[in-house]
Amino acid sequence: MILSVIGLGLIGGSIALDLKKRGFVNKVIGVDNNTLNAHAAKKLGLIDEIQDLTTAVQAADLVLLAIPVDACLRVLPKIMDLVHHQIVSDLGSTKEQLIESIANHPKRSQFVPAHPMAGTEFSGPQAAHSGLFDGKCSIICNPEDSDKKAVQLISEMFHCLKMRCVFMDAEVHDRQTAYVSHLSHISAFALSLTVLHKEKADKHIFELASGGFDSTVRLAKSSAEMWTPIFQQNKKNVGKVLQKYIDQLQQFKDLIEKDDLNGINDLIFEANDIRRVLDQKEKNEKETIQQASKIKTGA
Amino acid sequence: MILSVIGLGLIGGSIALDLKKRGFVNKVIGVDNNTLNAHAAKKLGLIDEIQDLTTAVQAADLVLLAIPVDACLRVLPKIMDLVHHQIVSDLGSTKEQLIESIANHPKRSQFVPAHPMAGTEFSGPQAAHSGLFDGKCSIICNPEDSDKKAVQLISEMFHCLKMRCVFMDAEVHDRQTAYVSHLSHISAFALSLTVLHKEKADKHIFELASGGFDSTVRLAKSSAEMWTPIFQQNKKNVGKVLQKYIDQLQQFKDLIEKDDLNGINDLIFEANDIRRVLDQKEKNEKETIQQASKIKTGA
Numbered sequence: 001m002i003l004s005v006i007g008l009g010l011i012g013g014s015i016a017l018d019l020k021k022r023g024f025v026n027k028v029i030g031v032d033n034n035t036l037n038a039h040a041a042k043k044l045g046l047i048d049e050i051q052d053l054t055t056a057v058q059a060a061d062l063v064l065l066a067i068p069v070d071a072c073l074r075v076l077p078k079i080m081d082l083v084h085h086q087i088v089s090d091l092g093s094t095k096e097q098l099i100e101s102i103a104n105h106p107k108r109s110q111f112v113p114a115h116p117m118a119g120t121e122f123s124g125p126q127a128a129h130s131g132l133f134d135g136k137c138s139i140i141c142n143p144e145d146s147d148k149k150a151v152q153l154i155s156e157m158f159h160c161l162k163m164r165c166v167f168m169d170a171e172v173h174d175r176q177t178a179y180v181s182h183l184s185h186i187s188a189f190a191l192s193l194t195v196l197h198k199e200k201a202d203k204h205i206f207e208l209a210s211g212g213f214d215s216t217v218r219l220a221k222s223s224a225e226m227w228t229p230i231f232q233q234n235k236k237n238v239g240k241v242l243q244k245y246i247d248q249l250q251q252f253k254d255l256i257e258k259d260d261l262n263g264i265n266d267l268i269f270e271a272n273d274i275r276r277v278l279d280q281k282e283k284n285e286k287e288t289i290q291q292a293s294k295i296k297t298g299a
Numbered sequence: 300m301i302l303s304v305i306g307l308g309l310i311g312g313s314i315a316l317d318l319k320k321r322g323f324v325n326k327v328i329g330v331d332n333n334t335l336n337a338h339a340a341k342k343l344g345l346i347d348e349i350q351d352l353t354t355a356v357q358a359a360d361l362v363l364l365a366i367p368v369d370a371c372l373r374v375l376p377k378i379m380d381l382v383h384h385q386i387v388s389d390l391g392s393t394k395e396q397l398i399e400s401i402a403n404h405p406k407r408s409q410f411v412p413a414h415p416m417a418g419t420e421f422s423g424p425q426a427a428h429s430g431l432f433d434g435k436c437s438i439i440c441n442p443e444d445s446d447k448k449a450v451q452l453i454s455e456m457f458h459c460l461k462m463r464c465v466f467m468d469a470e471v472h473d474r475q476t477a478y479v480s481h482l483s484h485i486s487a488f489a490l491s492l493t494v495l496h497k498e499k500a501d502k503h504i505f506e507l508a509s510g511g512f513d514s515t516v517r518l519a520k521s522s523a524e525m526w527t528p529i530f531q532q533n534k535k536n537v538g539k540v541l542q543k544y545i546d547q548l549q550q551f552k553d554l555i556e557k558d559d560l561n562g563i564n565d566l567i568f569e570a571n572d573i574r575r576v577l578d579q580k581e582k583n584e585k586e587t588i589q590q591a592s593k594i595k596t597g598a
Contacts, residue, residue, distance in 0.1 A: 117507050117508070117509040118509055118510070119509060119510075119511065120510070120511075121511070136509060137506050137507065137509075139507065166503070166506050166507075172501070173507075175501075176497075176501055176504050176507050177507055179493065179494050179497050179501075179504060180494060180504060180505065180507045180508040180509075180512050181507065181508070181509065181511065181512060183490065183493065183494075184490060184511055184512045184515040184516070185511070186548065186551050187486050187490055187515060187548070188515055188570075189551065189566065189567055189570040190544060190547040190548045190551060190570075191482065191483060191486055191544065192570040192571075192572070192573040193547050193566065193569060193570050194478065194482065194540065194543050194544045194547050195478050195479060195482075195573075196569065196570070196572055196573065196576075197543070198475075198478050198543075199576075202471075202474075202475055202478075204465070205475050205478060205479060206479065206576045206579070206580060207436050207465050207583075208416050208436065208438065208465075208472075208475050208476055208479045208480065209416070209479040209480070209576075209580065210416040210417055210418060210435060210436075210479075210480065211417070211418075211419070212418065212419075212420070212480065212483055212484070212517075212518050213479050213480060213483045214577055214580070215514045215515070215517050215518070216483035216486060216487055216514070216515055216517070216518060217483065217573055217577075218511075218514050218515070218577075219511050219514070219515060220570045220571065220573045221571060221573060221574050221577070222567075222571075223567075223571075224563070224564045224567035224568055224571070227563075227567060228560055228563045228564050228567060229560075231551075231555045231563060232555065232558060232560060232563075235555045235556060235558070238555055239552055239555060239556055241493065242548060242551065242552045242555075243552065244493050244496070244497075245489060245490065245493045245548065246545055246548050246549065246552070248489040248492050248493050249485065249486070249489045249541060249544065249545050249548075250545065252485050252488065252489060252530075252541065253538055253541045253542065253545070256530045256531065256534045256537055256538060256541075257534060257538055259531060259534070261527055261528075261531060264523070264526075264527045264530060264531075265523045265527050267488065267492065268488055268521075268522075268523035268526060268527060269523055270492060270495065271487075271488040271489075271491040271492050271495070271519045272491075272519065272520060272521075272522075272523070273491070273495055274491040274494075274495065274516055274519045274520060275520050277495075277498075277505045277508075278513055278516075278517075278520070280505070281505060281508065281513070284506075
């Protein structure tokens, strides 16, 4: 099977690397508007050859879009126009608008909207690495609108990446990612800005920052190119979730100002329940990796 | 030198462990209201013996308080009443109230207010471990109000823990920790609560959470026993900082709702400057550890 990857950054590069390494595809063709990125991806061994979009799609059996979600809206219809037997999937963080953009395309059923829930705060082909997806979860949206064999192929691809698949409506996906992914990015960006503004007056303020700060602010390294269009496309959900987060912070502020120690204690006890969630997640990841090593996937 | 540690949790246990291991003290006496904790600390080899507060202070050369900041306010005056030649330091996250509480004590100069900027989201003697403080920064407040030899001893103690010392006013300390430590805890608690509330309607929401969420929410595992009194004692600063953080989030929300992509891009670019800060911190930590291995400290 020949894979064409459109966008050779962290996600595109990492997926290409592991699908080839694990024998799911025989050859990887790479496409990137940024020729420096494309050449770096080739040099790093992430792809076998560089092509333009049309050639890459026509030569492929499987086409994966790994570009920012605004670019996906422009590029996906072009790709679908080129498709014969090819199966196409995207890997973006928002789904409703993208699906809407090709809702009436005659080749719609050859497209499988997907979102592997993995990433880091780094970007570009240099950030790509093997094992990025291991143990994580991948979402496949609106599978009833795709060809069964196409959904099957994309599911097998994710199993080869040692991921478990969850099927859901695009609408549910966009609402839930606003909570568990988009919000944590904005909370980190805002934390970074709040302390950076203070640094102008207190030059040595970061001397006091410990590992806890680093961890909470880590996502603020993430790129605007990727995140601005995500927030735009998911603004309906992101706006609501941000308001809930602000209300929660305001509740903390009110309780602290009123010296309501029992109230603060209760909130923290409740927040501590995240231990259950994080422990369960860790367990799920281990089980997914164990499960994956039992399943044989092939090209 | 004999060390008495009051409070045998993560901080007290870890400091006892490394000061003994690295030869700064010959013997560690432990005090803890919670007898289970005290026995666990002894069994884990964090301390040599368990004593009551009075016996422990009287037998010591150096007394370290590693208890929640509300308990510090109650216990520190008692300790200072027992002091003869002993040097006393606390390791708490707020400083102004504690210093005020013994401002007129005749033994004030034998107390050195300090705050090692290290920790994890875990608590209790089981969480204590060697190397917790390595490379980090420790704050010593208002050194002009302490005996020079006392400040010297506490500085040497932190160098033995492979830390660098920064001297500052208690007022500046409390303001700055509100930004780089207290805020990130509240942001994590609020993030946890926001998503946990949503979980009640969307049972599988955490399926979608990736490593970025885990990292941003990690501090929400932290204990109420420790954090509620910190927020209370530092409410003046925490309130102001929380308001700035809320304003920053509101700015994001407004820009997203207005589809102001340039505005969002600008904010993210600005927030990305945290890369510089985190890189510098990493460099500082490495240099501090290298420096520490050159300095010989002894009991």
